[in-house]
Structure formats: structure tokens, C-alpha cells
Amino acid sequence: xxxxxxxxxxxxxxxxxxxxxxxxxxxxxxxxxxxxxxxxxxxxxxxxxxxxxxxxxxxxxxxxxxxxxxxxxxxxxxxxxxxxxxxxxxxxxxxxxxxxxxxxxxxxxxxxxxxxxxxxxxxxxxxxxxxxxxxxxxxxxxxxxxxxxxxxxxxxxxxxxxxxxxxxxxxxxxxxxxxxxxxxxxxxxxxxxxxxxxxxxxxxxxxxxxxxxxxxxxxxxxxxxxxxxxxxxxxxxxxxxxxxxxxxxxxxxxxxxxxxxxxxxxxxxxxxxxxx
Amino acid sequence: xxxxxxxxxxxxxxxxxxxxxxxxxxxxxxxxxxxxxxxxxxxxxxxxxxxxxxxxxxxxxxxxxxxxxxxxxxxxxxxxxxxxxxxxxxxxxxxxxxxxxxxxxxxxxxxxxxxxxxxxxxxxxxxxxxxxxxxxxxxxxxxxxxxxxxxxxxxxxxxxxxxxxxxxxxxxxxxxxxxxxxxxxxxxxxxxxxxxxxxxxxxxxxxxxxxxxxxxxxxxxxxxxxxxxxxxxxxxxxxxxxxxxxxxxxxxxxxxxxxxxxxxxxxxxxxxxxxx
Numbered sequence: 093x094x095x096x097x098x099x100x101x102x103x104x105x106x107x108x109x110x111x112x113x114x115x116x117x118x119x120x121x122x123x124x125x126x127x128x129x130x131x132x133x134x135x136x137x138x139x140x141x142x143x144x145x146x147x148x149x150x151x152x153x154x155x156x157x158x159x160x161x162x163x164x165x166x167x168x169x170x171x172x173x174x175x176x177x178x179x180x181x182x183x184x185x186x187x188x189x190x191x192x193x194x195x196x197x198x199x200x201x202x203x204x205x206x207x208x209x210x211x212x213x214x215x216x217x218x219x220x221x222x223x224x225x226x227x228x229x230x231x232x233x234x235x236x237x238x239x240x241x242x243x244x245x246x247x248x249x250x251x252x253x254x255x256x257x258x259x260x261x262x263x264x265x266x267x268x269x270x271x272x273x274x275x276x277x278x279x280x281x282x283x284x285x286x287x288x289x290x291x292x293x294x295x296x297x298x299x300x301x302x303x304x305x306x307x308x309x310x311x312x313x314x315x316x317x318x319x320x321x322x323x324x325x326x327x328x329x330x331x332x333x334x335x336x337x338x339x340x341x342x343x344x345x346x347x348x349x350x351x352x353x354x355x356x357x358x359x360x361x362x363x364x365x366x367x368x
Numbered sequence: 369x370x371x372x373x374x375x376x377x378x379x380x381x382x383x384x385x386x387x388x389x390x391x392x393x394x395x396x397x398x399x400x401x402x403x404x405x406x407x408x409x410x411x412x413x414x415x416x417x418x419x420x421x422x423x424x425x426x427x428x429x430x431x432x433x434x435x436x437x438x439x440x441x442x443x444x445x446x447x448x449x450x451x452x453x454x455x456x457x458x459x460x461x462x463x464x465x466x467x468x469x470x471x472x473x474x475x476x477x478x479x480x481x482x483x484x485x486x487x488x489x490x491x492x493x494x495x496x497x498x499x500x501x502x503x504x505x506x507x508x509x510x511x512x513x514x515x516x517x518x519x520x521x522x523x524x525x526x527x528x529x530x531x532x533x534x535x536x537x538x539x540x541x542x543x544x545x546x547x548x549x550x551x552x553x554x555x556x557x558x559x560x561x562x563x564x565x566x567x568x569x570x571x572x573x574x575x576x577x578x579x580x581x582x583x584x585x586x587x588x589x590x591x592x593x594x595x596x597x598x599x600x601x602x603x604x605x606x607x608x609x610x611x612x613x614x615x616x617x618x619x620x621x622x623x624x625x626x627x628x629x630x631x632x633x634x635x636x637x638x639x640x641x642x643x644x
Contacts (some may be wrong), residue, residue, distance in 0.1 A: 099626070100587070101626070
């Protein structure tokens with residue numbers, strides 16, 4: 093693992109690190125905020141999964157989350173959204189290939205050699221964090237925005253017992269029924285839609301649910317409402333009697349201005365579960 | 369004036385607007401955060417002046433200031449740092465020309481037709497804000513980062529009675545004695561150094577001071593300490609018995625991670641003066 097940069101931030105450290113990844117077969121970069129408390133011992137960790145076109149850096153610089161994590165004594169990890177490098181397949185569309193890993197393990201060419209973001213987030217990066225930093229893997233929560241909200245919800249539900257809470261900002265909530273999903277799941281996983289279901293938060297919510305509290309924030313003026321399909325997730329949460337809350341925030345759109353406006357709530361929500 | 373964008377943010381609105389500027393002889397763009405309270409009446413306004421290479425956008429997306437301003441019911445304006453456009457003179461160096469207006473009125477060619485950022489910030493933009501938005505020009509404070517800290521301090525001291533407080537993050541504190549200053553003041557104002565003094569915060573602090581409280585934050589691990597010369601300003605503040613405080617923040621550098629770490633303090637500092 094290499095240290096790309098470290099900046100003092102809210103009494104702790106905002107670091108950027110890179111490492112050779114077995115899962116994705118190439119170099120991966122991630123951001124990690126460690127609060128001051130990490131100098132004394134292991135701290136709980138919150139995962140933040142980013143949306144389409146993002147790298148590890150966007151939320152790290154624009155979401156305004158570090159201050160709230162510092163206040164709560166929580167580490168915050170910002171993974172990248174896809175494999176990177178000249179030998180990695182890509183597409184000219186912004187929503188397929190690099191920056192658009194969709195948190196799945198691709199089984200189809202040309203994607204399958206590197207697009208293993210599911211394994212990277214579920215297995216490889218947690219092990220690396222546990223080995224290299226003072227984070228307590230017994231106390232993890234996860235959140236994300238848009239495609240990252242989709243990743244947070246599907247990964248949390250597929251790994252019962254791992255995360256104390258899950259939240260999402262404007263998640264892609266029903267990708268098997270959306271142009272933000274059908275194209276990508278078809279490309280990465282192939283035409284057999286039975287392999288897609290694991291990667292649809294609404295379907296998983298209906299069938300499995302989450303073993304802890306769930307918080308969803310969605311802006312009512314989001315320009316992508318037709319692609320996100322929040323109503324399907326809201327219905328599934330209610331039908332399952334899922335512990336948690338779904339909030340429709342009047343007038344907010346899909347931007348970081350929306351996300352930063354409610355970041356304190358999401359960090360506090362995670363902290364209450366992590367310190368319960 | 370044209371609306372470039374408006375995003376709901378912390379219950380208020382983060383807008384971006386552009387307008388034809390008389391001062392700079394071209395189109396100028398600025399960001400303005402208006403808290404929810406601005407729907408009911410005029411709110412106090414905090415100016416945020418940015419540093420080298422920045423536009424109106426950097427601090428708007430990365431400084432994490434809107435939440436604190438929302439909490440205090442204060443508007444926050446993010447001006448650009450120079451004139452823009454194809455007919456505006458520039459230099460290949462990052463620290464001269466576009467993105468590096470240094471908050472002066474240029475008197476020298478090729479800069480003098482457009483580089484009138486002093487007039488733009490002191491006169492034209494406040495008048496526009498007062499005419500177009502629910503901001504109370506009787507209650508203004510000002511802050512800034514690096515070159516913008518220089519601008520905030522020099523503009524505040526040159527306009528007694530206008531600003532209730534001034535603060536700065538890692539300001540260029542003594543430009544007449546620094547490579548961040550001598551080159552630019554020479555280019556924009558010419559070789560007669562007597563015209564430079566108005567644009568040196570340490571000299572103005574020694575000679576004039578500020579008629580309100582002053583807050584300076586400086587990181588001890590700032591990579592530009594030799595160019596910023598904070599010690600000269602600290603000495604001048606103490607020698608003048610200037611009301612205020614100068615804080616050396618251990619381990620922090622020059623980045624937005626430093627700034628966002630202490631943004632709450634600067635907004636609270638302004639609010640205490642604005643609501644006094």
C-alpha cells in the first residue's frame with residue numbers, strides 16, 4: 093500500500109492510499125478519513141460509496157462528511173467506483189465502464205477481467221483496512237449516493253450481521269427496471285436476469301430486508317427521479333416492515349448540495365447504530 | 369443578471385449568477401448562498417474571497433460553509449478571483465492573470481482594461497447584491513483563503529465601517545515582501561512601491577488596523593509559509609493592539625481540508641459580529 097497524500101482535517105487525517113488489488117487485477121485508490129481517536133485505538137468505520145463518474149475523490153472533497161465523523165469518532169472510507177488503468181475495458185458512455193462499476197462482479201466480456209467491485213468492496217478493501225489502519229471491523233456502517241446508494245443497500249442486505257446500519261442518498265433503487273441498471277447489469281452480468289436480482293435494492297428489500305435500521309433521503313426535485321425509482325424502494329420498505337425511515341426532501345435535487353445538506357443526519361444515524 | 373444554476377441547499381438556495389460587469393469590462397460569475405430566512409426579509413451577508421487559481425466555484429463546493437451559514441441565517445457570496453474571457457490578458461504562470469487578480473485595480477498594461485477586482489468587490493458586486501437579493505448591506509462581514517485572505521483583510525481595512533468583522537485562512541500576509549505579491553503588484557500596479565502599500569495586510573494592520581474583531585487561522589504545516597509570512601501579520605496585530613485573535617493550527621496545511629476544519633469558527637465569528 094502506498095500513501096498518496098495525507099492532510100490534517102478536523103483534528104484527524106484525510107488520507108489517500110493506493111494498492112495493488114487482487115480482486116480488480118490492478119491498482120486501486122481510496123480515501124480514508126481517520127478521526128483523532130484512531131491514534132488511541134480502533135474506531136468504528138463508515139463506508140461511503142460514490143455515484144456514476146466519481147472517483148474516491150469527489151465525496152472526499154465535496155460531501156462535507158469529515159466534520160461529522162470527527163465529532164462522532166468514526167472513520168470514513170471513500171472507495172473508487174470502478175477499476176482503473178489503460179488495460180481496463182471502457183465505454184464511451186458515462187454510465188458504463190470506468191466510473192460506473194455498479195458494485196457487481198462482471199461475468200461477461202470485455203468486463204470480467206477487472207470489474208469485480210463487489211468482491212473489492214465486500215472482501216478485499218475491508219481486509220486491507222483492518223490490517224493497515226486502526227478501524228474496528230466489528231463496527232461498520234455503510235452509505236452512498238445514487239449508484240453508491242444502490243451499492244450500499246445491496247451490499248448491506250447481502251451481508252447480514254456485517255453492517256450496523258445502512259443509509260443512502262437518492263439511490264438507484266430499482267435498477268432491473270431502469271435505464272440506470274438494465275444496460276449495465278446486462279453488460280456486466282449477461283442476459284439471464286435471475287443473476288441481476290441480488291443487485292436490485294427494491295427486490296432485495298422485498299425478499300430479504302436489512303437486519304438493522306435503514307435511512308433513505310431522496311430529493312423531490314431530483315432530475316433523475318425516473319431513473320432512480322424511489323417509490324419502488326419506499327413500497328418495499330413499508331411492505332417488509334423494515335426498521336428505518338424514507339424521507340422525501342422537498343425541493344432538493346441530485347447534487348452534492350443535497351447530500352451535504354443531510355450528511356449530518358446520515359453520520360449521526362450511523363453513529364447511533366455503531367455505538368448502540 | 370442571469371441565473372446559471374440554483375440548487376436547494378441546507379433549506380436555502382445555492383445559486384450561481386452571471387452579469388455584465390462595468391468594473392472589469394466583461395461577464396462575471398459569482399456564487400451566492402441564501403439561507404431560508406432570506407425568503408422573509410434581508411439577511412446579513414458574509415463575503416468569501418478565494419485564492420489563486422480558483423473561480424467562484426471551488427469554495428462553494430469544497431469549503432463546507434453553507435451549513436454553518438444556514439444555521440446562522442447568513443448569506444454567503446463567492447466572487448470570482450479575476451476577470452474572464454478571451455479578450456482578457458493572461459500569463460502562463462498560475463499566479464498572474466486569470467485566477468490571480470489579487471484584488472487590486474491594475475494601472476499597467478496589459479492588465480489595466482479588465483483587472484479591476486478591487487472596484488468589483490468593493491463597489492459593483494455589493495450594489496448588485498443589494499439590488500437583486502434580500503441581503504442587508506448594513507450587516508456585512510468578510511473572509512477569505514490565501515490570496516482571498518489578503519483581499520479580505522486589505523479590503524476590510526480600507527473600508528472602515530463597512531464590515532462588522534474580518535477573518536482569513538492562511539492569508540498572503542505581507543505581499544510587498546513575498547514572491548506571492550512582488551511579481552503581481554509590480555505587474556498590475558507598476559514599479560512605484562508606494563502604490564503597493566494599500567494592498568499589504570501587514571502594512572495596513574500596522575498603519576490603520578481594523579475597526580472590529582479579526583480572526584486569522586494559519587496551519588503550522590502549510591507548504592507555503594515562506595510565501596504567506598504570517599509572522600509579519602501576527603506581529604502587526606499585536607503591535608497595533610488589534611482586537612482579535614491569531615491562531616497557529618498545529619499540523620494543518622494549505623488545503624480545503626484545513627479550511628473546512630475551521631469554517632464553523634469563522635462563520636460563528638462573523639455571526640457574533642453581525643448580530644451584535
